Amino acid sequence: MLRRYHVVGIPIRIVVNNFGDHNPDGRIYVLKENEEKVRDLVRKNPFTPVDLVEPLTIRACEGDTVEILFENQLPFDAGMHFQEADYDVFDSDGADAGLNPDTTVPCGKSILYRIYASREGTFFFTDLGNVSSTEKGSSIQGLFGALLVQRRGSTWTDPVTGGPLHSGVYADIHHPFLPSFREYAWYFSDEMEIDDLTGNSPLNPMTNQEGESFHGVNLRYEPMANRKRLIDEGVVCPDCDAEEVHHDSWVFGDPATPILRGYKGDPAIIRLIHGGAKETHVFHYHVHQWLGDPTNTQAEILDSQAISPQSHYDVQPLYGLGSLHGAIGDVIIHCHLYPHFGAGMWGINRIFDTLQDGSQCYPNGMPIAPLKPLPDRPAPPEPTPERPGFPNFIPGKVGFKAPRPPLGIVGGREMTELEKNTAIPNARPGAVFAEPTLENANVVEFNVSAIELPVVYNKQGWHDPKARFYVFDEDLDDILSGKKEPEPLVFHVPAGTVIRFNYTNRLPHILDGDAFQLVTRTYESGYHIHFVKFDVLVSDGANTGWNYDSSVLPGETIQYEWYADTELKAFFVHDHLFANSHQQHGMFGAGVVQPRFSKFFDSCTGEEVDHGTQVTVSHPLIPDYRDFSLFAQDFTMLFDKDGCPIQPPPFPGSEDDPGVFAVNYKCEPLKFRLGEDCDPAYSFSSYVNGDPVTPILRGYAGDPIRIRLLQGAHEESHSFNVHGLKWKEERPDLGSHFNSQQHIGISESFTFETELKGPGDYLWAFETEEDVWLGTWGLIRAYEELVDDLIVLTDKSCPPPRTKPLPCPTGKPPARAEPLSTLPPHATPCAPVRRYDVVAFQTPIIYNSYGDHDPYGIVFALAEDVDDILSGKKNPEPLVLRANVGDLVEVSLTSRLKFDLFPFKDGIHPYPPVKEQAFYPPSLRISLHTSLLDYDVRTSSGDTVGYNPDQTVGPGEVITYRWFVDGQHGTCAMWDMADLRNHRSFGTFGAFIAEPRFTTYHDPYTLEEVKTGANVVLKNPLVPTTREYVLIMHDGVRLEDKNGQLIVDPVDGIIPGIEEEEAGDLLDTYDNGSRGFNYRSERLINRYRELPKLSKLFSSEVFGDPATPIFEAYTGDAVTFCLTNPSERRRAHTFHLHGHYWKFDSKDLDSRVQSFEGHIVAGFTADLRLIGGAGGVYNFPGDYLYRSGNIRWDIEQGMWGIFRVHDKLKSHLPKLE
Amino acid sequence: MSQQSINQLHDEGLIEHFTMGKGYRVFILTPSYPFMFIGEIKDVRDDIVDIWVETTHFSQLENRLWHIHIDNIEVFYIEREGEPEIPRLSEDYY
Structure with a gap:
């Protein structure tokens, strides 16, 4: 079927809430039929949100051809680029990429895009004509939307009228033989320009400083700051503080942010979309759970899900609205990153239990809009005076805080008559x-x-004088007396x-002020819980919408009931009442x-x-x-032993990345672990420094283990890695691939099931540079022999008795490891051996043709390539090693590092910065660590951790690691572990690719066999000949320009530039540094200086090809992109390849199909096997951009390149057999 | 000489084995919900085994008669005198 839409890109004022906050320079896509209407409404309502000013959401069915006539009324060239779609890249890419024709259009012009909706899903669209990360850009100001592709044969109606619907974020979707469902499009976006009612930047009434930047949903946000002002002015709820009533509709009425309405039990899908520019958010939906991959019934169950810019997921709540138990009421949905939540990034899923035909009102007199029941479900009962339905049976008072629930509070109240009429038969606390x-x-x-x-x-005495945490009452005395050390309650x-849970609030009324925070009256608290089944009205431990406030005052006890089904x-x-104030002090558990x-x-x-x-x-x-159980923490507000605050924010109450990081209320910063020799290579060694105070997870070799990974606080992404162990990505699904790394955001939860395959110390770490630097690492210790204080698993034989004493600190580096004395645990005795001679050395790296370069590069290279690199014949590339399943790999590593070639010989590495700068001189030792492969962690992990021997090498020394390829793991991360601070930014990383058995690797241009390279042809007698492209996406790079001036990215790369004062608090430490792919970066600012025309910046016709890898193929060639991120900064990236898609899990045929990879941080690996091969399923030739999805701050800074697909034979590129 | 196929022989063997197990406790894994059963074999009717189920993964499905097709049984163990006992599982933890 052919569907046609006429879309216009227009500049428009976007009013984002009922307080008149607005973006005067907004830009949106809108249907032509609504253009005049929306302009008129906005003109007439300058301070009130207008419904049509929302991300454009249009629909089609699987199998449709969709023609979009795009008309540009914006003051710059613009277009529409569709993710997930099939299209001819020459006429419908919405970009001016490489050698393709320009498919953006100038102001006043139109272009017809033809999109093939081959499959169901979210076809997110955005503009590539203007990728500026500033307020002059397009995406950041609201220019995005989605084409939602439904199952073949679907129709859709307006949920309010039941009539036809041309566009809109809410729809009821119907199908001839599938259940109807509610569809809600939920677009996160961030960093949009906002003025308040008076046209000034919003102020935070608590700090009187500039407010938090925009973090919203569907171009709306409902910040706490605005609502607090009404309390401060005595308009509402004068006895309240702010955060505890931020989401309370009794006090303020409903928010301007989305309210997703439905009836109990309605099937629903939330199309979760990140249209924003910068942050990786965590979507959390109370009460409900969903499959992480809706196409795979064996996928992991989630109730919190991280989402990076320009990516999207389907959230299909199991059992429909209200979950298994049919909860009714207001269910909050929010970004769990607390500063974002506080800034207004939340909405409500409102589950009604009675029919809404437009005749009812909310308690504050606002009419309840009609809501058509889904046609294939029984209509809910009509409201009656005796049973008015939610929320009108709740005995609240408008303008005051929500009432407390009946029955639950010890010594509290009974039910009213109306409550009794609605209650379940055996209502109980x-x-x-x-x-x-x-x-x-x-x-x-x-x-x-x-x-x-x-x-x-x-x-070293770092401490939190106001730590707050949960304890079992039976442990209270021991904890208060110091007998028992506090840890997160699990x-x-x-x-x-x-679970019947009696929760007592023993916190003081006041959270005292200090360098980090202002005095806050945290006078009530609750115990909010994820995953389990509960009555959201009374046991949410929260205060949402028209629900009860299910928290208690100091000294009170409340009873909750949850069911772990x-x-x-x-x-x-x-706690959900003052979480933004005190969760970072430890108020979390599991x-x-x-x-x-x-x-x-x-x-x-x-x-027991x-x-x-x-x-x-x-x-x-x-x-x-x-x-x-391990809990990552950030925004940890600690003081040193002398009482000085550690990394306080610019002013108390600022959300500008205050404090440091920790795990389970502990941290082990590297700056305290230099040892006598001041060599970072031994920072993790227990011989030199003793064991860390962070958790040491103990077992015997061979023990099965389950690691429960959570993040307790507060705003940032972290990257959990375990060295030497791996687990199935989707634990219930034996078909899923192995992982040894996991991105995590606050409230997410993962279980890693594996076993301690051999004795030794395994490093676990949240492994971005600043995290490790500040101490978020520890050990998993597997004993070979019996120890007194560790019981033996009942179904395991007892380990042998101890024959030698346990090791203890010596203050000296450990003996050197002897990897050739043992085999990896799973290696077969006759495994074929594949050998590599690798040298680590310093050499300049040229990042692009504009002269941006790293004069202090440190690289790994095959010994045979060293001379060519040092003589300048070869510009270095990250080392890519390969081996086949069943191979025993012996990698001999030699260090040729020279102290004089390090830039910061005084031991202070100033840029890219980390918090808590300290003396940490460069190590001349180096190592190679890989993820996912099988090796003896005592000899071949490349780590000198715990009581393992030394696995690094100094100048002139050689170590030969032994790795066994025990599976077709595809891309494995590879990097140095000797000195994270002084090496990684300069390039000490690469990749290892574990290929199928019998594979040979060939140069794509000569087809001769090769040993290394990011671009190869794989030949195999059993599987198709495949082009393999390795993309190492890295950040934290220190570049200088052609004049030797330091490039301070991202600021130096921002187009068209920003004022110096704006740059001041724009960045967090981990935003600093340049970035690119494979030691190359095509920074757009260089091109912009040549030709200041934003829409042309990706054009090879204007600028020539970029410095980043150009991967070439013929249409239909089998192609795999091996993607990894070995570096170092905590800001998560998205990867997107235009015009192609692949299975989310390359090993799992049931997994979903997507055209992006999200939350890419240190240790990330993925294999993208392009469905349909080069040119996608339609085999369209042309230039396809591969790029980051982060407008802030990746694309401008050079994180993009070209995948070139030819349809005609090229003399330089042999065809695949 | 039997004209039965190997599949028929296989099924008959299983039916006979379960028939001889009547009155004994059995442990069964199936690929479909609820995946695991412990109980007593009450009867075998054609190729359906009747089991009084004392334990599955979900307590709501216990203490009732289940009819399980032998083709759906992937793993089983019938407990007989003198052989290892199938655990008796209870929830008296607290």
Whole structure:
């Protein structure tokens, strides 16, 4: 079917809330039929949101051809680029890429794009005519939308009128033989320009400083600051503070942000889209869970999901709205990054239990818009005076805080008559209006309190004088007396358990002020929980919309009830009332729903327990295992031993990245671990420095383990890596690929199931540079022989008795490892050996033709290439090694590092910066670490960690690592572990590709066999000949320009430039540094200086080809992109390849198809096997951009390149056989 | 000589084995929900095994008669005298 849309790009004022905050320079896509209407409405309503000013959301069906006539009324060249779509890149790319014709159009002109909607999904569209990251850009000012492609045969209607719908973020989708469902498009965006009602930058009434930047949904935001002003002025709720009522509709009425309306049980899909520019957000949806991959029933279950710029996911709540138990009420949906949440990035899913035909009102008199029941579901009952339905049975007072729930608070109130009429038959504390529990359930009861107590984070006396955390009441005395050390509360229950939870608020009324924060009246708190089933009206531990406020005052106790219906991973718990004020002080924890019939034991004593971050789990049917919980923390507000604040923000109350980082209330900064020799190569060594104070996860070699990974606080992305172990990405799915790295944002939860395959110390680390620098790392220790304080798993034979004493610190570097003395644990004795001689040395690296270069590059290269690189014949590329499944790889590494060639000989590495700069001189030692491969962690991990021997080499020394390729892992990360601070920014990384057995590797231009290279042809007797392109996406690079001047990216690369004062607080430390692919960066600013025309900056006709790799293929060639990020900064990236898509999990045929990779941070690896091969399924020739999806600050800074697909034979490029 | 196919022989063997197991406890894994059963074999009717299920993954599905087709049984163990016991699973933890 052919569908046609006429879309206009227009400049428009975007009013983002009812307080009159607005973007005077907004830009949106709108249907032509609405253009005049929307302009008129905006003219007449200068301070009120206009519904049509929203991200344009249009629809089509799978199999449709969609013709979009795009008309540009914007004051710059613009276009529409569609992700996920099939299209001819010559006429419908919406960009001027490489040698293609320009498919952007100038102001006043139109262009016809033809999009083939080959499959269901979200075809996100945005503009590539103006990728400026400033307010002069397009995306950042609102120019994005989506074509939502439905199943073939679908139709859609307006949920309010039931009539036809041409565009809009809400629709009811119908199908001849599938259930109708509610469709909600939810667009996160960030950093948009905002003025307040008076035309000035909004101020934060608490700090009287400039407010937080825009973080919103569907071009709306509802900041706490605005609502607080109404309290301060005495308009509403004079006894309230701010954060505890931020989401309270009783006080303020409904927010301007999206309210996704439906009836209990309605099937629904939220099309979660990141239209913004910079941040990786975490989407969290209370009460509900969904499959991480909706096409794969064995996918991991989520209730929080990180999303990077220009990426998208489907959130299809299991069991429909209200989940399994049919909860009713207001369910908050928000970005879990607290500063964003506070800034207004939230909305509500409103689940009604009675029919809404337009005759009802909310308690504040605002009419409730009609909502058509889905046609294939029974209509909900009509409201009656006795049973008015949500929210009109709740005894609240408009203008005042929401009432407390009935029954739940000890000593509290009974139900009113209206509440009784709505309640379930056996209403009880914590379960009044929805029955969370199935019959026959096992019941446990826990008593937990929140307390405030100083906590010391490390041996150097870094401490949080106002730490706040949850404790079991039975541990209160021991913790208060110092007998027991505080840790995040983790309780364990078997599946099928009802948890009755008595929560007592023992916190002081006041969170005192200091260099980090202003005095805040945190007078109530709750215990909000993820994953499990609960009555959201009374047990949410939150205060949302027209619900009750299910928190308690100091000294009060509230009873919650939750049902853990099936085995889950760890579920996150935290306070929801003053989370932005005190969660970073430690107010978080987790519950773990273990397999039914599990029992839990203290791993040291063997006593049966029900809580702890390290326990041993025993089960009558499945193997016993060790269970470890790790919580990443940022915004950790610590003071040193002298009482000085560590990394305070510019002013108290600022959200500008205050404090440091930690794990489980501990940190082990590297600056304290230099040792006597001041050599960073031994910073992780327990011989030199003793064990870290951070968690050491203990077991015996061979023990199965489960690592529960969570993030407790507060705003940033972290990258968890374990060296030497790996796990299935989707734990329930045996077909999924292995991983040894995981990006995490606050509230996400992952379980990694693996085993301690051999003895030794395994490094775990949140492994971006600044995280490790500040101490977010620790060990997994696998003992070979029995130790006194670690019980043996009941189904394992007892390890041999101890024959030698446990190692202890010596202050000296350990003995050198002897990798050739052992085989990797899984290596077969007769494995073929593949050898590489690798040299690490310093050499300048030229990043582009404009002379941007790194004069202090440190690279790995094959020994045979060293002379050519040093003589300038070859510009170095990151080293790419390959081997086949079953190969034993022996890599001999030689160090030729010279102290004189390091730039910062005084030991202070100033740029790119990290927090807590300190003396940390460059190491002349170096190593090679790979992820995913099989090796003896004591000899061949490339780490000198814990009590393992030394696996680094100094100048003139050689070490030969042994790695076994135990699976077709594809891309493995590879980097140096000797000196993260002084080496990585200069290029000490590469990639290892684990190929199928019998594969040979060939130069794409000569077809001769090669040993290395980012661009090769793979030949294999069993699988098709394939072009393989390795893309190493890296950041944190220190570049100088052709005149030897330091390039301070991203600021120096911003187009058209920014004022100096704007640059001041624009960046976090981890935004600094240049970036690119494979030691190359095509910074757009260089091109812009030659020709200041934004839409032309990707054009090879104007500028020649970029310096980044040009990968060439013929249409239909089998192609795999091997993508990895070995570097170093914490800002997560998105990768997008125009006109192509691939399976999210290359190993899993059931996995979803997508054209992007999100949350790319240190250790990330993926193999993108292009569906249909080069040119996509239609085999269209042309130049396809590969690029970052981050407008801030990647694309301008050079993170892009070209994939060139030919349809005619080229003499320089042999065809594949 | 039997004219039965190997599949028929295989099915008959299983049916006979389960028939001889009547009155004994059995442990079964299936590829479909709820995946695991522990209970007593009550009867075998054609190629359907009737089991009084004392334990599955979900307590809501226990203490009732399940009819399981033998083709859906991937793994099983019938407990007989003198042989290892199938665990008796209970939830008296707290």
